Amino acid sequence: MTNRTELTTVETVRDNRSWLFTIRNRHGDRDEVILVPCDDGVEAWINRCTHEAQRLDTGRGVAMRDGEIICPKHGSMFDSCSGYCDNGEAADTTLPSIGIEIEDGTVYLADDEATFLHEGGVDAGEDDGDDGPASTSHLSF
Template sequence: MGVRMRLTTVETVHEEGSWLFTVRDQYGADEEVVLVPCEDGVEAWINRCTHESQRLDTGRGAAMRDGQIICPKHGSMFDSCTGYCDNGEAAETTLPSVDVTVEDGTVYLTDDEVSYLRDGGIDEDEDEDGGPSSTSHLSF
């Protein structure tokens, strides 16, 4: 196992609904990762829809409902525990995962293929209002 990096607490992720951080992958590319609540723990997913690389957490928290992460552009819903989507434009796909470990309520990054860069996203000033242009029929 590589170096463990303390990220946040399970309690924080459950209270805030999601938690965003940035890593560098093994090829030198920066990636956003979103931590989301999952039953009693958390799971970590690359922060982009499998349909069009749309950010799931645009810097204001991931839209979530009934244990699912909602793509803000088209409304596809990914199970927060498995990353699997069974509806919408991203149906039959699974979000890429990032390895994290929880010990005594603290979340650690333990994925040997990425290195921690910082809390928050890569560029949270992407749009004037920080969000995507939506074509979804869902409202929040």
């Protein structure tokens, strides 16, 4: 059975047009995920364009128009419900999804291959010790 972690509400995602959070994936790497409005609920996608790994939400919310997520680099548009892109540089690709569940208006992370770390982007979380040294320089001033 999938463990569920409470994330936010459908209303919050709709009001803000998106919601960004960070997970640890099955490989142990941190990754960003966006929740976006879709029909009567929300969907969760990895926060990365399939063309050049451009972040779709750079910390200011996802750019959307007419139910499509817009890549800020080349303008490819992904359907917010299916993740599919039919135009631009990312044409004929689909955003990687993350499993969520919605119950009584609350959105839960429900993906066996993802562990919730924190709200916001990778850089917004506390240091978890895997980023290496702050500086690799041997010089001091």
